[in-house]
Amino acid sequence: MKISLNWIKDFVDLDNIDYYKLADKITKAGVNVEKITTYQNDLLEVGLVKSCDQHPDSAYLKVCQVELSDGIYQIVCGAPNINYNMKVIVAKEGCILPGDIKIKKTVIRGIESNGMICSLEELELEEKSSGIYELNKTAIVGDNPYKYLGLDDCIYELDLNPNREDCLSHLGFAYEVGAVLNKNVSKISSELKEIEDSIKNYMHLDVQTENCSMYLARMVKNIKIGPSPEFIKNRLINAGMRSINNVVDISNYIMLEYGQPLHFFDQEKIGNQIVVKMAEENEKVTTLDNIERSLIASDIVISNQDHTIAIAGVMGTKNSEIDDDTKNIIIESAIFNPYNVRYTAIRLNLRSESSLRFEKRLNYEYTKEAIDKACFLLAKYASGEILKDTITYDAIVKNPKIIKVTKTNINNLLGMMLTEEQIEDALNRLQFEYSYQEDTYTVNIPNRAVDINIKEDLIEEIGRIVGYDNIVPSLPSLTIKAGKYNDQTAYLKSISKKMRSLGFYEARTYTLVSYEENLRFNNDNYESIKLRQPMSNDKSVIRKGLIPSLLNVANYNLSHQIKDINIYEISTTYAKHEDEIIEQNKLGFLVLGNYLINEWQQIKIKYDYFIVKGIIERLFDYLGFTNRYKFITNDVISDLHPHLSTIILIDNEEVGYFGRVHPNMVKEDIFVGEINLDKLKNKRSRQLMFKEASKYPSIIKDVAFVIEQNISSDEIISLIKKTAGNLLTDCYIFDIYNNDSLGPNKKSIAFKLTFNDYNKTLTEEEVMIIFGKIIDIVTKKYNCTIRTN
Structure with a gap:
C-alpha cells in the first residue's frame, strides 16, 4: 500500500514533521513502513524553450535552446509537440532517470545535445506518453519540476499485517499518524447540491442473497467525461495508479481515500433494476478486459432484468461499462461476503486493488461516506447533477462495540506499570471514547477499528501507542518449586529403574499389532480394538498384551546373531469388554541366553525357570510385597510350556504370569512374563524397599542339596533365610540337576x-558357623544330602 503524505495532510497537520522520524515511530507502533520515496533530483529542472529550430539533418528532430538555472543549454529533441516558449522538464548531464538511465552529453546527427527534455513516461509517472510534458506557464525556471506535478511529496510503502485493513486507505492511515503524533484527525465535509429529481424514479433494488450485507446506489446525471484535475492525477500517480479520465479516476480516488471500492454503471445500459444474487452454475459473462468467463454458484453477481452486469467485488462486465458517450451513471457502494469475493477473485485470476479491499472487513460508515464523496467530486469535476436519495439495502446489525478492561488487566498482559494518565493518553490519541469507574475502563470502539474485537485487542492497541520500546526490562519474580512426578508416573518409573538394576534393557515397541498376534499370551475374554482403516494387516489392532511385540524384538536380534537378550517394556494396553474400553498399564519382559550374575567377574549362567522366578521375587520384594506373593501352575496360558510356566498371585489375586514360550512356537529357551501394574499399585500398602549398599566386602558360598522331587525350592529358600538371619543378604537358585545317578x-x-x-x-570363621548351621538344619528337616560333585 502506497501512502501519500500530501494526501494525509488533508486529515492531519504535518507541519514541521520529519517524515523519516515519523516513519520510524509508525513502524515501532506496529505498521511497517517498508520504503520511503521522495521526488527530489537536483539535476532535474524546469526549463523554458527559448527557440526551436529544425535539425539540419533530420525531418523529425528539433534543435532547442533551453533556459535553465545556470544558462542556456542546447538540446536535440524528437518529441512532435516540442515548441517555442514551452515550460518543460529537463534532465541535465549526469542526471539518473528511472530505469538507471544516465544522461550524457552526446552528438546527434552532427549536433551536440546537452541533456534531455522529458516526458512523464520517461520519469515513470505515466505508462505511455505521446510527447514531452508541458508544465504550467507559472512554473519558475530552475525549480524542481516535481513541485508543479504535485509530486513534491513523500511516499510511504507499507507492509501491512493481514489484520490491519484499516490502513488500506489514506483516511485509515491518517488515524494511525494522528495517534502516533498525538494530533486530531479531521475529515473535510462535502456539501452535496442535489437536484429535485430522485434516483427512485429510475432504479429499483432487489437483494436476493445473504452474501450482501449492505448495498447503496446513487445516481449522477449529465456527466462530462474528460481529463481529471491535476491534484487527482498526481495523487493517483503517487499511489501507483495511472490516470484514465475524470470518472474512472474519481472511483479510484475514493477507494484510496476511504478504502471502500466503488463501481460505476452506465445507467442507460443497465435499465431500471439492480438485482444482487448468486450466479447460475456455468453462467457466461464478458468482463471489462474482454475475456469471457464462466461463473459458478458461489460467485456473487449484480444483474438487471436480463443479464449479469458485474461480478460483485471483482470486476464489471462489458455490457455496463462507462464509455465516452456515457451521460448518466449509477454509483454502487456495497459490502459483500469477503470469503466469496476472495474465492471468486482467485479462481478467475482477477485479484485487484478493489477485490483486495472487498476481501477484508469494511467499515459500513465509510460505505455511506464514500458514495456521497464520489457524488460531490463528480458534480465538481465532471459537471454532474446529483439526484436526491440513496437506494439502500442494509442488513448489518449495528450494535455498539463496547469493551471493558481494568488497569490491572492492561498491566498484567503488557508486563508494564502504566498509570491512569498513560492509559487515558493512549485512548485519547486513538480517538476512542471511554469512561473510567472503579478501576475499569469502558471503551466504545469506533467502527473504523475493525481489528479490535476483544479485550486483548484493545490492550495491544494501548501498548503499541504507549510504545513497546518504553517497556522497562525486568526479571520475572518466580517462586521456583522442585518438580516432581505424579504418583502414577513415579510408580512406573520406579519399576522401570528396578528392572534396569536387575540387568534388563528397556524396549519401546509399536502399539499396533496383527489380529492374530493379539490373541496370543492371554486368557482373558476381552475383544481386540480394530482400526477402521489400517495401513497394513500386521498393524491392524491395538495390542492388549506386550509379549508378541517383545518376541518380534527377540527374533530380530536373533537374526543378527545376538544370543543374550534381556528386555522389558512398560506400556498401556487396550481392549474392549462389552461397551467399555479397558486400559491397563503392564510390565512385559523377555529373557534368552545367559544371565550375568556377577558383572565384575563376568560370571554367567543360562536363563532358566528359577532364575526368572528369582528376578520376579526381587521385584516384588522391592515393591513391598514380601511374603504376599506366590506362584501356582493352574490355568497356565496355552502359549507357554505346560511344566515351566506359572500364574503369579498377590493376596490370592492373579496379577500376571511367566514361563518358557511353548516349544511348538520357538526352539530357543525363551522365557517371558507379563504383570498388571495397575493391580500391583492398588494392592501396594507399604513404601518401596530400599537396601543400602554395604561398604564392606561380601562372602559368597554355594551349596547343592539332593532332595525329593516333591519338595519345593521355595520351602528351602525360606528355611535358609530364617536360619541365616540378617547376615544373609541374598539367596537364589543357580542350578537344578536331574539324573538317575542321584537316586530314584x-x-x-x-x-x-x-x-x-x-x-x-565378616571373617571366614563367622560365615562358616552360619553356613554349617544352614546345612545341618536343611539336611535334617528334609532328610537330604549335600551334593559334592
Whole structure:
C-alpha cells in the first residue's frame, strides 16, 4: 500500500514533521513502513524553450535552446509537440532517470545535445506518453519540476499485517499518524447540491442473497467525461495508479481515500433494476478486459432484468461499462461476503486493488461516506447533477462495540506499570471514547477499528501507542518449586529403574499389532480394538498384551546373531469388554541366553525357570510385597510350556504370569512374563524397599542339596533365610540337576548364598558357623544330602 503524505495532510497537520522520524515511530507502533520515496533530483529542472529550430539533418528532430538555472543549454529533441516558449522538464548531464538511465552529453546527427527534455513516461509517472510534458506557464525556471506535478511529496510503502485493513486507505492511515503524533484527525465535509429529481424514479433494488450485507446506489446525471484535475492525477500517480479520465479516476480516488471500492454503471445500459444474487452454475459473462468467463454458484453477481452486469467485488462486465458517450451513471457502494469475493477473485485470476479491499472487513460508515464523496467530486469535476436519495439495502446489525478492561488487566498482559494518565493518553490519541469507574475502563470502539474485537485487542492497541520500546526490562519474580512426578508416573518409573538394576534393557515397541498376534499370551475374554482403516494387516489392532511385540524384538536380534537378550517394556494396553474400553498399564519382559550374575567377574549362567522366578521375587520384594506373593501352575496360558510356566498371585489375586514360550512356537529357551501394574499399585500398602549398599566386602558360598522331587525350592529358600538371619543378604537358585545317578525320585538344587555385615568385615570363621548351621538344619528337616560333585 502506497501512502501519500500530501494526501494525509488533508486529515492531519504535518507541519514541521520529519517524515523519516515519523516513519520510524509508525513502524515501532506496529505498521511497517517498508520504503520511503521522495521526488527530489537536483539535476532535474524546469526549463523554458527559448527557440526551436529544425535539425539540419533530420525531418523529425528539433534543435532547442533551453533556459535553465545556470544558462542556456542546447538540446536535440524528437518529441512532435516540442515548441517555442514551452515550460518543460529537463534532465541535465549526469542526471539518473528511472530505469538507471544516465544522461550524457552526446552528438546527434552532427549536433551536440546537452541533456534531455522529458516526458512523464520517461520519469515513470505515466505508462505511455505521446510527447514531452508541458508544465504550467507559472512554473519558475530552475525549480524542481516535481513541485508543479504535485509530486513534491513523500511516499510511504507499507507492509501491512493481514489484520490491519484499516490502513488500506489514506483516511485509515491518517488515524494511525494522528495517534502516533498525538494530533486530531479531521475529515473535510462535502456539501452535496442535489437536484429535485430522485434516483427512485429510475432504479429499483432487489437483494436476493445473504452474501450482501449492505448495498447503496446513487445516481449522477449529465456527466462530462474528460481529463481529471491535476491534484487527482498526481495523487493517483503517487499511489501507483495511472490516470484514465475524470470518472474512472474519481472511483479510484475514493477507494484510496476511504478504502471502500466503488463501481460505476452506465445507467442507460443497465435499465431500471439492480438485482444482487448468486450466479447460475456455468453462467457466461464478458468482463471489462474482454475475456469471457464462466461463473459458478458461489460467485456473487449484480444483474438487471436480463443479464449479469458485474461480478460483485471483482470486476464489471462489458455490457455496463462507462464509455465516452456515457451521460448518466449509477454509483454502487456495497459490502459483500469477503470469503466469496476472495474465492471468486482467485479462481478467475482477477485479484485487484478493489477485490483486495472487498476481501477484508469494511467499515459500513465509510460505505455511506464514500458514495456521497464520489457524488460531490463528480458534480465538481465532471459537471454532474446529483439526484436526491440513496437506494439502500442494509442488513448489518449495528450494535455498539463496547469493551471493558481494568488497569490491572492492561498491566498484567503488557508486563508494564502504566498509570491512569498513560492509559487515558493512549485512548485519547486513538480517538476512542471511554469512561473510567472503579478501576475499569469502558471503551466504545469506533467502527473504523475493525481489528479490535476483544479485550486483548484493545490492550495491544494501548501498548503499541504507549510504545513497546518504553517497556522497562525486568526479571520475572518466580517462586521456583522442585518438580516432581505424579504418583502414577513415579510408580512406573520406579519399576522401570528396578528392572534396569536387575540387568534388563528397556524396549519401546509399536502399539499396533496383527489380529492374530493379539490373541496370543492371554486368557482373558476381552475383544481386540480394530482400526477402521489400517495401513497394513500386521498393524491392524491395538495390542492388549506386550509379549508378541517383545518376541518380534527377540527374533530380530536373533537374526543378527545376538544370543543374550534381556528386555522389558512398560506400556498401556487396550481392549474392549462389552461397551467399555479397558486400559491397563503392564510390565512385559523377555529373557534368552545367559544371565550375568556377577558383572565384575563376568560370571554367567543360562536363563532358566528359577532364575526368572528369582528376578520376579526381587521385584516384588522391592515393591513391598514380601511374603504376599506366590506362584501356582493352574490355568497356565496355552502359549507357554505346560511344566515351566506359572500364574503369579498377590493376596490370592492373579496379577500376571511367566514361563518358557511353548516349544511348538520357538526352539530357543525363551522365557517371558507379563504383570498388571495397575493391580500391583492398588494392592501396594507399604513404601518401596530400599537396601543400602554395604561398604564392606561380601562372602559368597554355594551349596547343592539332593532332595525329593516333591519338595519345593521355595520351602528351602525360606528355611535358609530364617536360619541365616540378617547376615544373609541374598539367596537364589543357580542350578537344578536331574539324573538317575542321584537316586530314584531325587533332584539336585544348587543355591548361591551371599553374606555381609553392614557394620564390619565378616571373617571366614563367622560365615562358616552360619553356613554349617544352614546345612545341618536343611539336611535334617528334609532328610537330604549335600551334593559334592
